Amino acid sequence: MDDLHPYMFWLIAPxxxxxxxxxxxxxxxVRSATWLLFTLAGTSSIFFLLGADxxxxxxxxxxxxxxxxxxxxxxxxxxxxxxxxxxxxGAEWAISIVAGIMLFAVLGFGATHYVRxxxxxxxETVPENPKDSRNSTTIGQGLLGVPVGPSxxxxxxxxxxxxxxxxxxxxxxxxxLIGAAYLARTKRRKEEEAAP
Amino acid sequence: xxxxxxxxxxxxxxxxxxxxxxxALIGFMLINAIFSVWLERKxxxxxxxxxxxxxxxxxxxxxxxxxxxxxxxxxEDTIPAAADQFLFRVGxxxxxxxxxxxxxxxxxxxxxxxxxxxxxLFFMLAVMSSEVFGIILIGYGSGSKWSLxxxxxxxxxxxxxxxxxALCVLxxxxxxxxxxxxxxxxxxxxxxxxxxxxxxxxxxxxxxxxTCAMASCKRAPFDLAEAESELVAGxxxxxxxFRWLVIFMAEYGSMFAVSGIACxxxxxxxxxxVPVELTTFFGETIGLGTFGxxxxxxxxxxxxxxxxxxxxxxxxxxxxxxxxxxxxxVMMMCLKYLIPISCVLLVGVALWTLWIPAPIQRYIAWxxxxxxxxxxxxxxxxxxxxxxxxxxxxxxxxxxxADEPGYHGAPKAEKPA
Amino acid sequence: MNELDPxxxxxxxxxLLFTCGVVCMATKRNAIGVxxxxxxxxxxxxxxxxxxxxxxxNFQVEGMIFALFVIVMAAGEAATALAIVLNFxxxxxxxxxxxxxxxxx
Numbered sequence: 200m201d202d203l204h205p206y207m208f209w210l211i212a213p214x215x216x217x218x219x220x221x222x223x224x225x226x227x228x229v230r231s232a233t234w235l236l237f238t239l240a241g242t243s244s245i246f247f248l249l250g251a252d253x254x255x256x257x258x259x260x261x262x263x264x265x266x267x268x269x270x271x272x273x274x275x276x277x278x279x280x281x282x283x284x285x286x287x288x289g290a291e292w293a294i295s296i297v298a299g300i301m302l303f304a305v306l307g308f309g310a311t312h313y314v315r316x317x318x319x320x321x322x323e324t325v326p327e328n329p330k331d332s333r334n335s336t337t338i339g340q341g342l343l344g345v346p347v348g349p350s351x352x353x354x355x356x357x358x359x360x361x362x363x364x365x366x367x368x369x370x371x372x373x374x375x376l377i378g379a380a381y382l383a384r385t386k387r388r389k390e391e392e393a394a395p
Numbered sequence: 396x397x398x399x400x401x402x403x404x405x406x407x408x409x410x411x412x413x414x415x416x417x418x419a420l421i422g423f424m425l426i427n428a429i430f431s432v433w434l435e436r437k438x439x440x441x442x443x444x445x446x447x448x449x450x451x452x453x454x455x456x457x458x459x460x461x462x463x464x465x466x467x468x469x470x471e472d473t474i475p476a477a478a479d480q481f482l483f484r485v486g487x488x489x490x491x492x493x494x495x496x497x498x499x500x501x502x503x504x505x506x507x508x509x510x511x512x513x514x515x516l517f518f519m520l521a522v523m524s525s526e527v528f529g530i531i532l533i534g535y536g537s538g539s540k541w542s543l544x545x546x547x548x549x550x551x552x553x554x555x556x557x558x559x560x561a562l563c564v565l566x567x568x569x570x571x572x573x574x575x576x577x578x579x580x581x582x583x584x585x586x587x588x589x590x591x592x593x594x595x596x597x598x599x600x601x602x603x604x605x606t607c608a609m610a611s612c613k614r615a616p617f618d619l620a621e622a623e624s625e626l627v628a629g630x631x632x633x634x635x636x637f638r639w640l641v642i643f644m645a646e647y648g649s650m651f652a653v654s655g656i657a658c659x660x661x662x663x664x665x666x667x668x669v670p671v672e673l674t675t676f677f678g679e680t681i682g683l684g685t686f687g688x689x690x691x692x693x694x695x696x697x698x699x700x701x702x703x704x705x706x707x708x709x710x711x712x713x714x715x716x717x718x719x720x721x722x723x724x725v726m727m728m729c730l731k732y733l734i735p736i737s738c739v740l741l742v743g744v745a746l747w748t749l750w751i752p753a754p755i756q757r758y759i760a761w762x763x764x765x766x767x768x769x770x771x772x773x774x775x776x777x778x779x780x781x782x783x784x785x786x787x788x789x790x791x792x793x794x795x796x797a798d799e800p801g802y803h804g805a806p807k808a809e810k811p812a
Numbered sequence: 813m814n815e816l817d818p819x820x821x822x823x824x825x826x827x828l829l830f831t832c833g834v835v836c837m838a839t840k841r842n843a844i845g846v847x848x849x850x851x852x853x854x855x856x857x858x859x860x861x862x863x864x865x866x867x868x869x870n871f872q873v874e875g876m877i878f879a880l881f882v883i884v885m886a887a888g889e890a891a892t893a894l895a896i897v898l899n900f901x902x903x904x905x906x907x908x909x910x911x912x913x914x915x916x917x
Contacts, residue, residue: 229482229536233485233532236528240525256521259524264521264525265524335514
């Protein structure tokens with residue numbers, strides 16, 4: 200058993216998919232968030248499996264440690280009862296599920312078609328098993344402005360780097376920070392403002 | 396005859412190895428929790444001028460935790476009626492998994508690591524940050540206001556303290572140029588190469604990191620999440636039996652994990668202080684081959700565990716010495732002081748390595764090393780002198796009997812006539 | 813093609829996550845539930861990015877860098893969305909998206 204990859208994939212991927220489905224069908228919002236947490240953790244292990252250690256770790260750090268905590272805070276701050284649920288009617292469920300199955304069929308068909316059509320080309324250029332070391336270093340250099348561009352023989356001038364997007368994202372995050380703090384700051388309710 | 400065995404080993408050996416490694420790690424977490432709980436009780440006892448556990452297991456009560464653990468295993472496992480069953484059950488395990496995954500990337504010795512990773516440090520910080528979600532679920536799912544308060548405090552605190560902690564731990568990374576914990580540890584083979592002595596910024600970063608680590612492990616004086624005097628037991632008020640055990644395994648596990656990071660990034664990992672690679676020394680210099688390398692690594696692991704547990708001991712020492720802060724003080728300390736300090740340290744160390752010429756860097760490093768060694772020696776001397784004095788002398792302002800000579804305290808109470 | 817291409821598995825997983833996210837956005841009436849759906853959709857996209865970075869030779873670095881940007885953007889988006897939800901809750905005392913039917917706060 201020289202290659203564990205497919206076995207690990209078939210172990211992780213169905214679990215991740217099941218957690219995603221559970222996220223959708225759970226009515227209680229905190230349970231739904233918990234299932235989302237499992238989905239995110241599964242996705243991050245998929246990233247580790249694909250050799251993208253850095254992306255997987257960032258997924259854990261940002262999503263699980265940051266975003267999910269925010270979501271739970273949001274639930275706690277907006278809950279009227281102890282464990283809130285909001286019901287969705289049967290007709291809505293039926294329509295959504297049919298639409299979902301159709302969407303999944305389309306996407307699956309597209310994926311199969313793509314894989315089939317590019318099978319020959321993929322066979323000859325499947326890259327060697329990427330070492331995480333190379334990946335993280337390359338990503339870091341790319342974000343800091345060292346040209347890392349696509350390793351395409353047809354495009355020899357490797358001049359693509361990601362300094363500008365990186366800076367834009369940083370500024371964007373700053374804006375988000377200020378904006379979110381501004382929006383979420385404590386305000387008196389409308390009635391209270393009107394009362395005096 | 397053994398053909399099928401070797402075939403099976405070739406095919407499934409990797410699974411067996413993975414199983415052994417994960418069991419070893421789980422076992423280590425369990426033993427770590429058992430040992431730490433015993434140490435905690437002993438330290439607490441000694442600091443409060445009592446004995447702590449003394450009976451179970453003969454000397455020093457060293458089997459006390461095992462007995463407690465067995466008691467916890469057979470205890471009734473209650474789930475409150477108001478609790479959300481699913482969240483209540485799943486919360487402790489999320490916390491445990493977060494703590495356990497940190498050990499996957501933590502090297503205990505030269506190559507003694509479950510998964511060697513290039514970004515091991517980052518990975519450890521990431522998985523330890525996911526522990527907080529388990530705590531929130533524990534607090535929320537219990538359906539009790541004490542738990543909810545504890546959970547919310549805990550999450551606010553952990554999420555905030557992650558930032559200065561990560562920034563501080565980046566300071567030695569700037570110096571070492573690697574996030575691979577094994578590589579960083581190997582760089583610091585001799586004691587004057589330890590990254591804590593490299594420059595003033597790494598020296599300060601160690602103390603800042605350790606403060607943040609204590610806070611993110613919810614240890615006193617930052618244990619607002621389980622403030623017994625206000626919140627009964629905080630987020631784990633409703634837990635009992637095995638699940639409670641799991642929560643504590645996670646807590647002591649992450650205590651050791653942050654101490655392990657501190658050891659490797661600042662205190663030389665498994666270095667014994669002299670520039671000798673023990674595995675190479677026993678393996679090649681003495682000529683014992685593989686057996687020698689194993690011996691070398693056993694010593695490495697022992698040294699590393701000792702250092703880690705010394706830091707854990709310091710955490711306990713602090714816990715039983717300092718009073719608890721208020722929640723607003725805890726948050727203010729992080730947001731107003733620790734984050735700016737750690738930012739300054741990070742920028743400072745970057746400029747230091749860029750601008751200060753190498754000879755000056757080396758002189759200053761030697762200076763820091765000499766001063767720290769002097770301070771340590773002075774501290775040890777103080778401890779020895781104080782230990783030799785009769786009780787009640789030596790420490791100014793200490794409580795003592797008013798009748799004894801040398802009493803400086805409040806005037807003796809007049810006897811009512 | 814005799815054996816299943818590993819890429820296909822990843823693409824199908826990504827499609828499943830994406831679909832779940834869309835259905836989640838459609839069915840949940842809680843605003844935070846909708847946000848959870850958005851996160852699922854973004855994760856589906858991320859799985860695609862990273863899978864292509866592994867299996868497509870021209871996409872090795874880009875895939876991961878785009879995935880990083882998506883993760884960071886998702887965090888920002890979640891923060892803003894939650895701030896808006898909190899604001900909405902302050903004004904309407906509910907987080908039911910169906911009651912958000914007026915342009916004026």
